[in-house]
Amino acid sequence: MTNFTYSQAALDRLQTSDAEIFDALMHEETRQSEGIELIPSENYCFPEVYALLGSVFNNKYSEGYPGRRYYGGQENTDRIENLARDRAKAVFRAEHANVQPLSGCAMNEAVDFALLNPGDMIMGMDLSHGGHLSHGHPVTNMAKIFKYTRYKSEVPSGVIDLDKVRAAALAAMPKMIICGHSSYPREYDYAGFRKIADEVGAYLMADVSHLGGLIAGGVLQNPLDFGFDVMTTTTHKSLRGPRGGMILCKKELGAKIDKSVFPGMQGGPHMHQIAAIATTLKLVQTDSYKAYAKQVLVNAQALAQALLAGGANLVTGGTENHLIVINTLAGFGISGDIAETALDKAGITLNKNVIPDDTAPPMKPSGIRFGTPAPTARGMGEAEMKAIAGMMLQILRAPTDETMLAKLREETRAMCKRFPVPGLENMQPKAIAA
Numbered sequence: 001m002t003n004f005t006y007s008q009a010a011l012d013r014l015q016t017s018d019a020e021i022f023d024a025l026m027h028e029e030t031r032q033s034e035g036i037e038l039i040p041s042e043n044y045c046f047p048e049v050y051a052l053l054g055s056v057f058n059n060k061y062s063e064g065y066p067g068r069r070y071y072g073g074q075e076n077t078d079r080i081e082n083l084a085r086d087r088a089k090a091v092f093r094a095e096h097a098n099v100q101p102l103s104g105c106a107m108n109e110a111v112d113f114a115l116l117n118p119g120d121m122i123m124g125m126d127l128s129h130g131g132h133l134s135h136g137h138p139v140t141n142m143a144k145i146f147k148y149t150r151y152k153s154e155v156p157s158g159v160i161d162l163d164k165v166r167a168a169a170l171a172a173m174p175k176m177i178i179c180g181h182s183s184y185p186r187e188y189d190y191a192g193f194r195k196i197a198d199e200v201g202a203y204l205m206a207d208v209s210h211l212g213g214l215i216a217g218g219v220l221q222n223p224l225d226f227g228f229d230v231m232t233t234t235t236h237k238s239l240r241g242p243r244g245g246m247i248l249c250k251k252e253l254g255a256k257i258d259k260s261v262f263p264g265m266q267g268g269p270h271m272h273q274i275a276a277i278a279t280t281l282k283l284v285q286t287d288s289y290k291a292y293a294k295q296v297l298v299n300a301q302a303l304a305q306a307l308l309a310g311g312a313n314l315v316t317g318g319t320e321n322h323l324i325v326i327n328t329l330a331g332f333g334i335s336g337d338i339a340e341t342a343l344d345k346a347g348i349t350l351n352k353n354v355i356p357d358d359t360a361p362p363m364k365p366s367g368i369r370f371g372t373p374a375p376t377a378r379g380m381g382e383a384e385m386k387a388i389a390g391m392m393l394q395i396l397r398a399p400t401d402e403t404m405l406a407k408l409r410e411e412t413r414a415m416c417k418r419f420p421v422p423g424l425e426n427m428q429p430k431a432i433a434a
């Protein structure tokens, strides 16, 4: 037992000291417990993560790195950061690891500033084809500092034509090329990208924020095995850790990366978050986590196949990872926002999403995006994926049928009851939800 009154006692205190926030927390527990979460960037963290995020490590200032801090009292924080770094290197076969970035965008910004100069050209995947905002979208602050150029996938196959990428790279001569996405359902040809980066003399970076857990679990390729210079990943998606970011890189870039994170971008690292990252990186080495990672992909196939059989129009025709994008406009005549709202009413949460070269605006796009990390974390399998696909098809075909939506809401609630959220096994939803 620890000495502090963590968890229940602290929550009891919260109930009287801030009843409004306590109430929101209880309702959020109910929402997460009773709904099917299909947003592919979300997950249920390991229960140990909650303990560390709510621990006294939150109180500690640790500016600097293990062995070289600007404050005293670091014997325990040095220990956890060293463990986190060593485990990160072991899990991802990396030469160097920095576990301090506060989250995903910050880690990518730190890499850009570490390796490049203002005005340098960065080449990343087009947002509508799956790339992420932090890879140089014009609305971001980074686009004011660096120049960006984009590559795309072929429509409808989803294949990235490396000859076109090479030609674009030779024309733009980027200083860095980024492989990585938040909505691309296919694997990359990492070896092919390495050749192009070598030819134009660019750094090669992979942002595997979505895939980190699946790489750790050994079910997807690891870009570092293909000689990538840098790989970044968030820690809260498929990895099931706390919110956060990690930078893994070649040894010779380590000092530049570390300096860019601190003091370049951040002050005190969040040591409670780093403690939770360390534990996450231990838990992802277990056999049960490896089985989980495998099941995420099996479930994605089951979901994709059932949707295809029901006539859904899957971007790229399927999936090779944990996520699926559907063109709802082409398949069902409705925009992604209408689909998102109707599915939410039935207890299935996902997000509206642009499709490749979408001409519709991001708040009213032509598709939806969803995936299997979260339902798999609660133990759902292929049978549940088929059932969920069946419900989704009914909803997409008749998104305004409120009677049907209400009926399906009861079905999703019943399904969720059979698969408790990790950490919420003792949930008494009806008693809690006022």
Ligand SMILES: Cc1ncc(COP(=O)(O)O)c(C=O)c1O
Residues within 6 Å of the ligand: 041, 103, 104, 105, 106, 108, 132, 134, 180, 181, 182, 207, 208, 209, 210, 234, 244
């Ligand atoms: C590929 C990719 N990179 C970076 C990020 C940014 O992460 P964060 O939201 O933690 O800043 C995301 C988040 O969705 C992502 O998918």
